[in-house]
Amino acid sequence: MELEVKLSEKSYKVVLQRGILNNINSYYDFNNRKVLVITDDGVPSIYSEKVINQIPSSYLLVLKQGEQTKSIDSFIKIQTFLLENNFTRNDIVIALGGGVIGDLSAFCASTYKRGIKFINIPTTSLSQIDSSVGGKTAIDFLDTKNVIGTFYQPEIVLIDFDTLKTLPSRHLYNGLMEALKMGLILDEELFNIFKQNEYLTRIEEVIYLSIKRKIEVVQKDEKESYYRMILNFGHTLAHPFESINNFENILHGEAVASGMLYMIDDLKLKKEVYRIIKTMNISLVKDYSLEEVFDYLVNDKKADTNYINVVLVKNVGQGQIVKMTYEELKERIAGEKDELNNW
C-alpha cells in the first residue's frame, strides 16, 4: 500500500507493507551516501540490524528509550556525531523507532547544515498512525514538551506492520487512540472498525485510513493555521492531564481517551466510545483539580486571551472546531466530570 503526501515544500511517499524492513533499499538509493540510523534501546535490535545490513555506508546510534531522550543533550550528541563524521547535506538520517526517536531525529536533520535528508521508519502504532505524517519535529526543553521544533518533511516514510508484533500492548493501544480519534472526527468507516471490535485483526486498514485522513488534513493546512486544529480533538484536556501527572504513569493516548469523552455531544456515542476504550483496558483520568487544568490551559500555546478553540463531535466523522470562552469550557468540563466520574 502506498500513499502520497503533496505539500508546497515537497512531496513524498508513505509506503506501508509487512516485511518492508527487509528491503528498504528497493525504495531508496543508499549508494554513495553516509547514513546515520538513530534508534533507542527499547526498539528490538533485530530491526536496526536489518536496516544497516542493506546500507553500504551506515552508522548506528542507539539512545536511551523514553521521553527524556527528546532533549537538548541528545540533540548535541547527534549533531556532534554528524559533524565529527563529516556528514554532508547529501547524506541521510534515518529514524528507526517510535515518536521520540522520530521527533528528535527529524529535528536534528532539519537543523544540521540547514537540512540534511531524513527518512522515517516508525515502529510504534503511535508513530505510524500519527507522527509519521505532518512534518512536526521537536525536542522538549525546560520541562516543556515539544517547545523547540521545526516543520520538516522526510524523503520517504516506510511502515512495516510487522514491527508492531514486538510492541507491548499498552503502547499498541496508546497509538490506536489516535486512530479512534481520526475515525470520530473524520471517518465513519474507520470508526466502525473500532465499533465492531476489529481494530486488531484489521490493524493494517486502521493505520492506512488514519494516515490517509491525516494527509488530507495536513495538505489543506500544512502549518496549523486553522483547519489542522481538528486533529486536536481530545487533546485540549489530554495535555493538562499529562502535565498534571508529570507525564508519569500516563501515556499520551490514554490521556486523549479521557479527553475525547469530554468533547462528545451525543450520549449514545459517548457510551460507545467508552466501551471501546475499556476493551483496551484504558482507565479514565478522574482525580484532578479543575483549577489545575485551567491554569495549564490559560498558559497553553493554543489559547488566546479570552477564547479557546476546542473540537467537538456530535456525529461520527463530523468533528467541528468551536470557539468557546474559558468560562463556557469550564462549565462543560465540570458537568462532564460529574457524569464521567460515575462511569
Ligand SMILES: NC(=O)c1ccc[n+]([C@@H]2O[C@H](COP(=O)([O-])OP(=O)(O)OC[C@H]3O[C@@H](n4cnc5c(N)ncnc54)[C@H](O)[C@@H]3O)[C@@H](O)[C@H]2O)c1
Ligand atoms: N511529530 C508529531 O506529529 C507527533 C505526533 C504525536 C506524538 N509525537 C511524539 O511522539 C512521542 C511518543 O511516541 P511513542 O508513543 O511512539 O513513544 P516512544 O517513541 O517512546 O516509544 C514507546 C516505547 O516503545 C519502544 N518501541 C518502539 N518500537 C518498538 C517495537 N517495534 N517493539 C517494541 N518496542 C518498541 C520504545 O523503545 C519505547 O520504549 C512523544 O514524544 C510525542 O510528543 C509526535
